[in-house]
Amino acid sequence: MKKKEKDILSTGVVLVVFCIIFTLISMLLQPKYMTELEEGSFISQYYREAGGHDVIFLGDCEVYANYSPMELYRDYGITAYIRGTPQQLVWMSYYVAEETFRYETPRVLVFNVNAMRYSEPVSEAYNRLTIDQMRWSGSKAGMILASMTEEEQFLSYVFPILRYHSRFDQLTQEDFTWLFRVRDNTFNGFHLHTEIIPAGALPAERVLPDYQFGDICFEYLDKLRLLCGENGTELILVKAPSLYPYWYKEYDAQIREYASEYGLSYYNFAELTEDIGLDFSEDTYDGGYHLNLSGAVKLSRYFGSILTEGHGLTDHRQDPEIASVYNEKLQIYDKTIEERIREQEDEKDR
Amino acid sequence: MINLIIFVIGIAVYAGYGISVLYLLAVTLLSYLAGRLIPRHRWVMWVSTVLQVSLLLLLRVRHRLPYQSIIAPVGISYFTLQIIAYHVDLYRGRYEPEKNLLRFGLFVTWLPHIFIGPIEPYPRMRAALEERHISVDHFLKGAVRSLWGLFQKLLIASRLGVIVSAVSADPDRYDGAFALAAMLLYAVQLYADFSGGIDIVLGVSRMLGIRMSENFDAPYFSQSVSEFWRRWHMTLGAWLREYVYIPLGGSRRGRLRKFRNTMAAFLVSGIWHGGGYLLWGLIHGIFVFLGDSFKTKSKLLNRALTFLLVSLLWSFFIWPDTADALRMAGSVFTVFNYNVLFAEIGGMGLGPGDWIVSGAACVLLGLYDWKSKSLRARFCTFSPAAKISVICLLALTILTFGRYGIGFSASEFIYSRF
Numbered sequence: 001m002k003k004k005e006k007d008i009l010s011t012g013v014v015l016v017v018f019c020i021i022f023t024l025i026s027m028l029l030q031p032k033y034m035t036e037l038e039e040g041s042f043i044s045q046y047y048r049e050a051g052g053h054d055v056i057f058l059g060d061c062e063v064y065a066n067y068s069p070m071e072l073y074r075d076y077g078i079t080a081y082i083r084g085t086p087q088q089l090v091w092m093s094y095y096v097a098e099e100t101f102r103y104e105t106p107r108v109l110v111f112n113v114n115a116m117r118y119s120e121p122v123s124e125a126y127n128r129l130t131i132d133q134m135r136w137s138g139s140k141a142g143m144i145l146a147s148m149t150e151e152e153q154f155l156s157y158v159f160p161i162l163r164y165h166s167r168f169d170q171l172t173q174e175d176f177t178w179l180f181r182v183r184d185n186t187f188n189g190f191h192l193h194t195e196i197i198p199a200g201a202l203p204a205e206r207v208l209p210d211y212q213f214g215d216i217c218f219e220y221l222d223k224l225r226l227l228c229g230e231n232g233t234e235l236i237l238v239k240a241p242s243l244y245p246y247w248y249k250e251y252d253a254q255i256r257e258y259a260s261e262y263g264l265s266y267y268n269f270a271e272l273t274e275d276i277g278l279d280f281s282e283d284t285y286d287g288g289y290h291l292n293l294s295g296a297v298k299l300s301r302y303f304g305s306i307l308t309e310g311h312g313l314t315d316h317r318q319d320p321e322i323a324s325v326y327n328e329k330l331q332i333y334d335k336t337i338e339e340r341i342r343e344q345e346d347e348k349d350r
Numbered sequence: 351m352i353n354l355i356i357f358v359i360g361i362a363v364y365a366g367y368g369i370s371v372l373y374l375l376a377v378t379l380l381s382y383l384a385g386r387l388i389p390r391h392r393w394v395m396w397v398s399t400v401l402q403v404s405l406l407l408l409l410r411v412r413h414r415l416p417y418q419s420i421i422a423p424v425g426i427s428y429f430t431l432q433i434i435a436y437h438v439d440l441y442r443g444r445y446e447p448e449k450n451l452l453r454f455g456l457f458v459t460w461l462p463h464i465f466i467g468p469i470e471p472y473p474r475m476r477a478a479l480e481e482r483h484i485s486v487d488h489f490l491k492g493a494v495r496s497l498w499g500l501f502q503k504l505l506i507a508s509r510l511g512v513i514v515s516a517v518s519a520d521p522d523r524y525d526g527a528f529a530l531a532a533m534l535l536y537a538v539q540l541y542a543d544f545s546g547g548i549d550i551v552l553g554v555s556r557m558l559g560i561r562m563s564e565n566f567d568a569p570y571f572s573q574s575v576s577e578f579w580r581r582w583h584m585t586l587g588a589w590l591r592e593y594v595y596i597p598l599g600g601s602r603r604g605r606l607r608k609f610r611n612t613m614a615a616f617l618v619s620g621i622w623h624g625g626g627y628l629l630w631g632l633i634h635g636i637f638v639f640l641g642d643s644f645k646t647k648s649k650l651l652n653r654a655l656t657f658l659l660v661s662l663l664w665s666f667f668i669w670p671d672t673a674d675a676l677r678m679a680g681s682v683f684t685v686f687n688y689n690v691l692f693a694e695i696g697g698m699g700l701g702p703g704d705w706i707v708s709g710a711a712c713v714l715l716g717l718y719d720w721k722s723k724s725l726r727a728r729f730c731t732f733s734p735a736a737k738i739s740v741i742c743l744l745a746l747t748i749l750t751f752g753r754y755g756i757g758f759s760a761s762e763f764i765y766s767r768f
Contacts, residue, residue: 010735018742025750124756151756161749168750169703 026161029168030132032178037129038185039064039086043096044133045184046083050103052322054313055080057189058093059112062240065290067110069188070333071300073326076308077315082189087126089115090220095143096130097224101231102137108311109228110236113255113266114247116221119214121149131157187333192293194340199280199288202244211250218258225262234265234311241269241278241299243288267306269299276302293337353452353479356558360461370423374459381433382454385447388440395441402430410625425464427622431589433458436472438593445473453479462554466547468565468585475562482559490737492556494729497744498718499549504752505711506542510535512699518668521678526685529665529678531695536668537661538712541570544583568719570660573652574645575637578660586622590615612639630666707751 033040042064055078057063063084072078083096093111100106121127127147134140144157156162167175186192228235237259239247247270259266269276276298280288283295291299307313316322365371380398387394406427436457440447448454457475458464517524517532524532548565555562569582579587595615601608613635620631637659645652662679669675700708718725729737 007734010733011738014735014738014742018746021742021746022749025746029750156755163755165750165752166755169701169706 022161026159026164027179028171028175029164030160031128031164031167032174032182033129033133034178034183034185035174039191040129041133041182042085042186042189042191043083043130044135044182045186046081046100046189047103047135048184049081049188050100053079053081053104053106054316055108055110055307056097056100056104056106057082057084057110057112058088058096059084059110059240060088060115061086061290062114062242063110063112064186064189064191065193065285066240066242066296066299067303068190068192068293068296068300070190070326070330071297072304072307073317074330075301076304076313077317078304078307078313079316079322079326080188082186084112084189085130087115087118087122088130089118089121089147090217090224091146092130092143094220094224094227095139095146097227098142099134099137099139101227101233102139105231106233107313108234108236108307109224110238111221111224113237113239113251114242114245116213116217116255117245117251119216121147124149124152127152128163132160187329187336190296192333192336192340193285193290194293194337194344195285196282196292196294197285197287198282199243199284202288205246208248211248211254213251213254221258225264236311237264237266238303239266239268239270240291241273241276241295242290243280243284265310267303269303272302352482352484352558353456356461357452357455357459360456360459360464363461364423364459364464367424373423374429377429377433378455378458379451381437381458382448382451385436385440385454386449388437389443389447392441395437398437399434402434406430407621410621425466428467428469429458429464431469431586431622432472435469435589435593439472448472448476460555460560462551462558463562466544466551467583468548468551468563469589470563470585471588478560478562484559486734488559489557490734490741491729492553492558493741494553494737494744495556496550496553497741497748499546499551499553500748500752501711501744502542502546502549502715504748504754506708506715507539507546508753509700509704509708510539510542512704513695514539514668516698521669521674525678525681525687527682527688527691529685530682531691532668533661533665533679533682536664537570537657540664540667541566542712542715568722570657571653571719572656573649574642574656575634575659576641578656579634579638586619590619594618609639626670626672627666629672630663633663704753711751 031037031040039061055069055072057067057080061084064082067080067082069078069080069082072080083100085092085096088096093115097109100109127144127149131140131144131147134143140157144154148154153162225235237255239252239255247268252268252271255266255268258264273280278291278295278298283291283298285292308315316326361371361375364374384394384398388398409426439445448457453476456479457470457472460470460475463470514532514536517528521529545566552562552564563585565584567581567584569578572578572581595611598611598614599607600611613632616631616635616638617628618631619634620628623631644655646655662682665675665679666672669678696702729740732740
């Protein structure tokens with residue numbers, strides 16, 4: 001082998017080794033979101049389950065805490081997945097929907113409208129929880145560009161080491177344990193909470209200087225509506241029954257008007273708590289901000305009947321292939337609930 | 351063609367700093383024209399020099415001037431000294447004026463060095479531009495040098511700066527042991543920042559095929575203050591020697607004249623750094639004049655004492671108010687709060703990991719300085735793959751252990767404000 005060829009070959013080997021080490025270090029330094037801030041891994045859990053869902057939920061914590069796809073299946077045979085992430089803003093929901101349509105075409109897409117109140121990025125930390133573990137595609141790039149705060153740089157999403165290098169002295173066992181693998185900590189996107197913290201005194205309702213949703217929110221809601229239309233998917237707007245932050249009547253009116261203008265269904269469950277049977281002294285795990293398991297079961301049952309009766313979704317419980325998958329999931333789901341309740345009781349006894 | 355591209359890119363980058371790019375372009379053009387005139391109209395040198403020195407003086411004495419954003423561009427201290435040297439040399443008839451405007455433009459505005467130097471003599475820059483040779487080997491050597499600069503900046507200077515800033519922000523609370531710690535850490539921070547910046551400049555220039563002057567030669571291994579000044583900011587030292595000290599007579603005609611000339615050179619150095627650094631310059635001048643008078647037989651002791659003395663004098667840089675600087679330097683000898691320092695330093699912004707990284711990086715920097723010439727010579731003998739391995743290793747280390755990202759401004763260098 002000539003010297004020049006040898007040089008080129010050895011340089012190539014060096015560069016390959018560099019790329020491997022660089023990738024490994026980047027992976028090691030990136031937060032795993034397995035035991036702390038579990039919400040950061042929600043977005044990536046979908047990829048192992050993508051396909052075959054009748055209903056996809058989009059939105060912030062008001063979707064992944066409040067609806068249980070397992071209950072929708074148990075009671076109505078509806079196959080659903082929640083692609084919710086913390087503080088998922090309207091444009092984020094749009095790009096998540098765009099990505100979802102690459103994997104499947106659900107019959108219904110449920111969008112929780114709470115995020116309409118935010119017309120600009122909230123914080124880098126929230127952006128990271130949604131974007132970091134998303135697979136690379138035009139949708140991810142679009143989401144980054146739409147969501148970045150002033151201090152953020154696109155490159156730090158491409159090379160996470162630029163953002164997370166300072167974790168070098170904060171690495172824990174979790175970073176090594178979950179370096180090459182992940183575990184599901186949701187049930188089809190539902191984040192299970194069995195604790196009960198009754199609703200107490202909530203912050204007083206503030207008078208806002210302006211209740212009008214931002215143009216950018218409507219712009220992305222339009223895009224979401226058109227995207228659903230192009231794919232033959234029905235878009236349903238919902239507002240979860242949280243006691244706080246307040247869903248002002250001015251907010252509600254704007255969504256009602258929008259839904260009526262485009263012939264969309266809109267369900268404001270905050271107004272239907274009695275019909276749903278919610279009792280905020282036992283159906284919330286954080287004092288009224290989100291529902292716990294008991295509340296989510298009630299809401300899912302209520303919404304399931306709407307989806308079945310009002311939107312013609314099929315009962316898949318007699319489909320052996322789907323049933324075998326979901327029955328297995330239900331077993332794990334029920335077992336996990338049992339364990340969580342037992343742990344809580346043990347803790348109380350201590 | 352490459353010269354034109356580099357010039358345009360340089361001006362475009364400079365334009366990012368604001369409208370002062372117009373001043374830079376105007377000064378470049380006027381200095382070029384003045385240079386052409388000086389051989390025939392020698393008074394032009396005096397007019398040009400007086401104007402430029404006056405502006406620099408005004409900027410140093412009065413911090414706010416009318417049209418400050420235009421007439422006080424970033425890097426003015428560096429390119430002004432280069433232009434003055436060029437005009438004085440033409441006046442002395444040392445070489446012919448540059449006829450090529452683009453080449454002169456590059457001499458003044460060469461992007462890598464305009465912000466922090468080195469202060470390049472014109473003949474050297476001209477030769478470098480004429481002999482420019484872009485090659486893979488030069489590129490790799492330049493890349494290593496630049497990365498080494500970034501290593502110093504991001505692993506050492508950015509970290510130590512956290513403690514120094516905390517101490518300097520509250521002189522009433524942090525004195526005595528804190529002040530001493532800040533001075534010692536600042537000495538290292540400033541060196542890592544300035545020398546790191548210069549390494550980046552030299553590295554990028556090398557990647558573009560240009561070899562520029564060295565600015566440091568392991569200054570903290572000096573055994574006296576006068577030796578320190580032969581190893582620290584060498585291009586400024588050379589400029590002061592060539593255009594202040596020697597024209598005044600240098601060391602000829604007795605010790606009194608030598609003292610006067612030394613003090614004059616350090617007075618200019620103090621003024622060049624800013625109006626508040628006069629005393630700092632004069633004290634250094636006294637120690638340089640005294641030369642080796644305080645040297646002991648122990649090299650190690652000499653080095654340690656020189657380092658301590660120089661660090662103590664950096665207090666004028668840490669506390670811009672001269673009274674504060676003197677008070678803090680004095681507190682080192684009067685306030686003994688070392689127990690408080692050890693109890694509190696852990697909570698001043700750096701975690702254990704930061705201390706370990708910066709400590710290890712300082713050891714590496716010291717070892718490199720100790721053997722820099724042989725290490726560089728050794729690196730030249732490496733195969734391309736070995737050179738790329740060094741580059742990759744440095745890049746990985748910087749990316750992982752560097753202090754950068756949100757909340758940090760790695761592009762700001764301490765010496766770019768002078």
